[in-house]
Amino acid sequence: MNKEVCEKFENLWDKFPDKLDSSNNYQFQTENFLDGYCGSNSCDTDFEKINGGCLYLFNKIFGTSELFKSVANSNINIVEYIMIWLTYMLNLKNQVGNKTNPIFFYETTINNDKYKNSIPDVTEYKNYKDLIDKKKYFLDMDKKIISNFYEAFKLLCEMYNEFDDKTSYCSKSSEKANKFVKKYDELNKDHSITGNNSYNQLLSTLSKDYDNFKNKYNNTQCSKSSPLPTIEKTKISAQKTVQISEDTSSSSSITTRLFTVLSIFGAIAFFLGISYKYSLFGFRKRFQKQKLREKIKNIKKRINH
Structure with missing residues (x-):
């Protein structure tokens, strides 16, 4: 003006x-x-x-x-x-x-x-x-x-x-x-x-x-x-800025906590996966040994007969 x-x-x-x-x-x-x-x-x-x-x-x-x-x-x-x-x-x-x-x-x-x-x-x-x-x-x-x-x-x-x-x-x-x-x-x-x-x-x-x-x-x-x-x-702009800042901070805090929780679950899943993999590998190995022993027994039986 x-x-x-x-x-x-x-x-x-x-x-x-x-x-x-x-x-x-x-x-x-x-x-x-x-x-x-x-x-x-x-x-x-x-x-x-x-x-x-x-x-x-x-x-x-x-x-x-x-x-x-x-x-x-x-x-x-x-x-x-x-x-x-x-x-x-x-x-x-x-x-x-x-x-x-x-x-x-x-x-x-x-x-x-x-x-x-x-x-x-x-x-x-x-x-x-x-x-x-x-x-x-x-x-x-x-x-x-x-x-x-x-x-x-x-x-x-x-x-x-x-x-x-x-x-x-x-x-x-x-x-x-x-x-x-x-x-x-x-x-x-x-x-x-x-x-x-x-x-x-x-x-x-x-x-x-x-x-x-x-x-x-x-x-x-x-x-x-x-x-x-x-x-x-007017203070309304400042109040809105503070509110936005608080909301952003709150949102950031929630996001951080959520990320931490997900990371923990991810790590647990990862180690469980490895554990499962190795346990499965051990099971397969035992199974193979058992099969081998059975084959040896069958061969011995045939020789004796």
């Missing part, structure tokens, strides 16, 4: 606020730049408004190889923020029918040509739909959890937009940072979140982008007067 990306979201929030009005309708300003992203140059229905905002973000961040390199800094994870916005906005309205609003929107809107048009000179993705499909799990996320992630994301974006390294107004950034860290900690301590790989990925993206902002902030005089708080990173 960077200020350029957050400015795109700020432009969107200005023309298409993320709150419903008193009549439970989207507060979409008429005759604004988003109309150009609608088929009739006028976003009339709810889905057309959402679609206009979504296409605007993709066009301004991933629309060309130059934008992908300059605005997105070749970072596909920014799609996660677009998906947070998209899912959050769709969930503001009540579900109609058996399918959730995000799933219904995907099936009816994302499959059109504007999302499928190829983007030349980019190897990381084919088109907007390909980017969305890489993060499609957002469409199934819990509404309440998405709302909390959206709140954290918006605070982070406001920090990027409001910070100016040429001024000494630090209190606003510090205030937003404290709110962000508090919200992040709430998410990080929620076991229903830290136990989910998709949510963990989003936590990781948020923490990295906060650290990037903090590094930029620390290079100014603000860090002396209003230092920013440090977030506690």
Whole structure:
């Protein structure tokens, strides 16, 4: 994330606020730049408004190889923020029918040509739909959890937009940072979140982008007067690593013991085989001697007769 990306979201929030009005309708300003992203140059229905905002973000961040390199800094994870916005906005309205609003929107809107048009000179993705499909799990996320992630994301974006390294107004950034860290900690301590790989990925993206902002902030005089708080990173990865290590160690121990037991049985079988071989050889030798004695007796009998 960077200020350029957050400015795109700020432009969107200005023309298409993320709150419903008193009549439970989207507060979409008429005759604004988003109309150009609608088929009739006028976003009339709810889905057309959402679609206009979504296409605007993709066009301004991933629309060309130059934008992908300059605005997105070749970072596909920014799609996660677009998906947070998209899912959050769709969930503001009540579900109609058996399918959730995000799933219904995907099936009816994302499959059109504007999302499928190829983007030349980019190897990381084919088109907007390909980017969305890489993060499609957002469409199934819990509404309440998405709302909390959206709140954290918006605070982070406001920090990027409001910070100016040429001024000494630090209190606003510090205030937003404290709110962000508090919200992040709430998410990080929620076991229903830290136990989910998709949510963990989003936590990781948020923490990295906060650290990037903090590094930029620390290079100014603000860090002396209003230092920013440090977030506690998610521990789920470490726990999984330890668990995997323990499982591997346990498996290795079991394998070692099993190998030892099999080796012992193998050795016993080997020696029993040798013993059997020699005992069998001795039996054959005795049998041959007995046969020889019988032949000698028969010869003597014939001579005597």
